[in-house]
Amino acid sequence: MSEQPKKPAKKKVELDPRFVNYKHVWVVVESERGEVHPVSWELLGEGRKLADALGVQLCGVVMCGPGERGAGICGEAFTYGADKCYLMQDEVLKDYRNEPYTKALTDLVNTYQPEILMLGASTLGRDLAGSVATTLGTGLVADCTELVIETETRNLASTRPTFGGSLLCTIMTQRHRPQMATVRPRVMAMPEADGSRSGEIVTVPFSMIETSIVTKVLEFIADDTRDKPNLPFADIIVSGGRGLKKPENFQLVWDLAKVLGAEVGASRPVVQAGWAELDRQVGQSGKTVRPKLYIAAGISGAIQHRVGMDGADVIIAINTDANAPIFDFAHYGIVGNAMTILPALTEAFKAHLAQAKKAG
Amino acid sequence: MHSVVCIKQVPDSAQIRVHPVTNTIMRQGVPAIINPYDLFALEEALRLKDRFGGTVTVVTMGPPMAEAALRKCLSYGADDAILVSDRAFAGSDTLATSYALATTIKKIMGNMPVDLIFTGKQTIDGDTAQVGPGIAKRLDYQLLTYVSKIVDLDLEKKEITVERRAEGGVQLLKTATPCLITMLEGTNEMRFGDLDDLFRAARYDLKVWNREAAGIDDAEMIGLKGSPTVVSKVFAPRPRSQRAEMVETVDNDPKNLAVTLLAKVFTQHPKLEKEIAKRAG
Numbered sequence: 001m002s003e004q005p006k007k008p009a010k011k012k013v014e015l016d017p018r019f020v021n022y023k024h025v026w027v028v029v030e031s032e033r034g035e036v037h038p039v040s041w042e043l044l045g046e047g048r049k050l051a052d053a054l055g056v057q058l059c060g061v062v063m064c065g066p067g068e069r070g071a072g073i074c075g076e077a078f079t080y081g082a083d084k085c086y087l088m089q090d091e092v093l094k095d096y097r098n099e100p101y102t103k104a105l106t107d108l109v110n111t112y113q114p115e116i117l118m119l120g121a122s123t124l125g126r127d128l129a130g131s132v133a134t135t136l137g138t139g140l141v142a143d144c145t146e147l148v149i150e151t152e153t154r155n156l157a158s159t160r161p162t163f164g165g166s167l168l169c170t171i172m173t174q175r176h177r178p179q180m181a182t183v184r185p186r187v188m189a190m191p192e193a194d195g196s197r198s199g200e201i202v203t204v205p206f207s208m209i210e211t212s213i214v215t216k217v218l219e220f221i222a223d224d225t226r227d228k229p230n231l232p233f234a235d236i237i238v239s240g241g242r243g244l245k246k247p248e249n250f251q252l253v254w255d256l257a258k259v260l261g262a263e264v265g266a267s268r269p270v271v272q273a274g275w276a277e278l279d280r281q282v283g284q285s286g287k288t289v290r291p292k293l294y295i296a297a298g299i300s301g302a303i304q305h306r307v308g309m310d311g312a313d314v315i316i317a318i319n320t321d322a323n324a325p326i327f328d329f330a331h332y333g334i335v336g337n338a339m340t341i342l343p344a345l346t347e348a349f350k351a352h353l354a355q356a357k358k359a360g
Numbered sequence: 361m362h363s364v365v366c367i368k369q370v371p372d373s374a375q376i377r378v379h380p381v382t383n384t385i386m387r388q389g390v391p392a393i394i395n396p397y398d399l400f401a402l403e404e405a406l407r408l409k410d411r412f413g414g415t416v417t418v419v420t421m422g423p424p425m426a427e428a429a430l431r432k433c434l435s436y437g438a439d440d441a442i443l444v445s446d447r448a449f450a451g452s453d454t455l456a457t458s459y460a461l462a463t464t465i466k467k468i469m470g471n472m473p474v475d476l477i478f479t480g481k482q483t484i485d486g487d488t489a490q491v492g493p494g495i496a497k498r499l500d501y502q503l504l505t506y507v508s509k510i511v512d513l514d515l516e517k518k519e520i521t522v523e524r525r526a527e528g529g530v531q532l533l534k535t536a537t538p539c540l541i542t543m544l545e546g547t548n549e550m551r552f553g554d555l556d557d558l559f560r561a562a563r564y565d566l567k568v569w570n571r572e573a574a575g576i577d578d579a580e581m582i583g584l585k586g587s588p589t590v591v592s593k594v595f596a597p598r599p600r601s602q603r604a605e606m607v608e609t610v611d612n613d614p615k616n617l618a619v620t621l622l623a624k625v626f627t628q629h630p631k632l633e634k635e636i637a638k639r640a641g
Contacts, residue, residue: 013590032526035528096526096531097533098502098505122527123525123527124527126489126490126505127493127505129490129493130454130493130494130497131493133455133490133494134455134458134493134494135497137588138455138588139453139455139588139589140454140455140488140490141589142487142489142490157592161597162486162594163371163373164373164487165597166376166377166378166385166596167378167385167594167597168595169593169594170592170595171590171592172589172590172592173588173589173590174590175588176588214535215533215534215535216533216534216535217532218521218532218533218534219531220526220529220531221529223529225528235635236636260636261639278546285484285487292632293632293635306597313629313632314625314629316621317604326604327603327606328604329604330604331604332604332606332607332624332625333607334606334621336612336617340614341614341617341618343614344614344617344618345618345621345622347615347618348615348618348619348621349622349636352622352626353636353637356633356637
């Protein structure tokens with residue numbers, strides 16, 4: 001992927017003859033300790049559309065340890081749209097490590113030759129995608145927000161934000177295959193699982209022995225998730241920005257969130273100012289969220305924030321400036337001071353909920 | 361020991377504005393800074409130098425003006441700085457960039473063996489996080505991304521133990537040096553350089569290498585030719601077709617505004633009302 005937007009290419013570039021037989025759309029189904037990262041299902045939903053547009057199969061790639069529920073994960077992948085799954089189970093694939101996973105995925109690509117290969121932009125996906133793309137010498141586009149097949153050339157047009165989200169650029173890999181892309185969690189919609197779907201599991205052996213692998217996992221320390229915010233998967237988020245003026249006033253965001261059972265988010269400036277932790281930052285340099293309701297209090301709606309929350313079903317914005325960009329993409333707006341509107345909203349929700357409860 | 365730190369000079373993306381008509385980046389007045397993520401890489405290399413002694417070499421690929429970023433690194437305490445600069449690099453994507461930097465690092469190794477290579481986790485302009493993994497692969501080095509802590513380094517045994525941020529937890533990894541580390545943000549804090557380093561940085565005769573000097577013989581591997589990706593379109597994000605429905609009351613009293621808003625939202629989104637009621641239970 002380009003570091004800087006270049007001038008749009010004018011010339012048509014033909015596919016290298018080495019790759020003419022590359023076919024089908026692949027999604028790496030990321031699992032660790034038997035748990036599938038939801039971004040993989042979101043990618044299968046998107047991959048289904050691409051495969052249908054191309055008239056090819058959608059295949060999942062499952063790599064895990066021998067004791068893990070590999071076939072079970074494949075079965076789930078079928079319900080989310082995969083036609084086929086390549087399953088590699090080996091002792092050396094138990095924990096994620098760059099070296100064996102890069103070799104496993106590179107071998108699979110070289111053997112079965114997909115035209116598109118997608119991974120989640122997780123720590124695992126980004127680590128793996130960069131290494132595999134370099135090994136294969138092919139193009140990789142990070143953090144795509146839109147993936148479309150160009151009908152004429154069958155090329156994948158990958159659109160992504162650049163310069164902190166100020167601009168979008170569409171990038172193509174014309175000569176090489178597979179065309180690789182990563183997508184951040186919650187950027188694509190979660191598909192409905194269809195329990196009636198099934199598919200073919202292709203079990204592929206992996207020949208790498210532990211003694212040949214340099215990096216060893218000494219320990220895995222699982223996060224204490226009890227107090228850790230999980231913004232990307234929250235259904236309701238109340239976010240605060242600089243319009244709250246003082247760190248003390250950020251409490252008003254917490255008060256409303258508590259009434260709604262919501263997560264608390266924040267814009268970049270207030271995270272940088274230390275009003276909220278990094279895990280709560282929404283935007284290009286923070287989390288991408290997709291809640292049913294997003295309330296933005298005192299957030300101007302800079303593009304860097306917008307790219308992280310544009311996918312929310314309902315956006316309510318409160319800002320003193322009637323011309324703030326947030327009102328260009330929010331669904332409901334109140335021009336007013338967040339410091340007075342937030343407590344009023346908290347009370348209004350409280351009263352409404354109490355009434356609803358009484359009405360039963 | 362010898363660490364090489366790869367950095368990039370970037371426009372401060374927080375201050376970037378897009379020209380409303382031409383959709384081009386307006387660079388005037390936007391300060392060029394060291395990619396903030398790279399400072400965590402540099403500081404970690406400097407800390408290892410504090411403990412073990414040795415040399416920290418900073419490398420960047422970029423236009424001549426990137427020299428300022430390198431001098432800044434020298435003022436923090438880096439020992440040597442190399443600017444790889446050539447028109448032939450123009451249009452390089454991450455694959456071509458990692459080739460150019462890996463080849464440059466091989467050239468550096470010819471003069472002094474390298475124990476560790478550091479990069480930031482990603483840049484704030486491209487945000488790809490691909491160049492670090494690319495360099496490691498091209499040098500056939502072990503790759504440690506999102507490192508939050510260097511737990512142990514044994515230069516005799518050529519072994520390093522680190523904590524790596526993974527999905528859902530932290531991996532404690534042990535590997536062999538030389539290897540490439542991308543540092544996670546917030547893991548350390550950049551020092552203030554001392555006055556000696558500040559003076560030295562201003563006077564330092566830093567190296568500027570063109571393509572040949574960097575040891576890149578094959579011009580097909582860099583620039584547009586060495587880049588499998590092409591940018592076909594650059595455009596500004598579209599505004600939503602409809603502006604927000606503004607909620608107003610005669611008095612614009614906060615309480616009335618809030619009640620009016622709720623009535624409006626819940627009438628148009630009855631499912632949302634149920635969802636909230638369920639959660640608040």
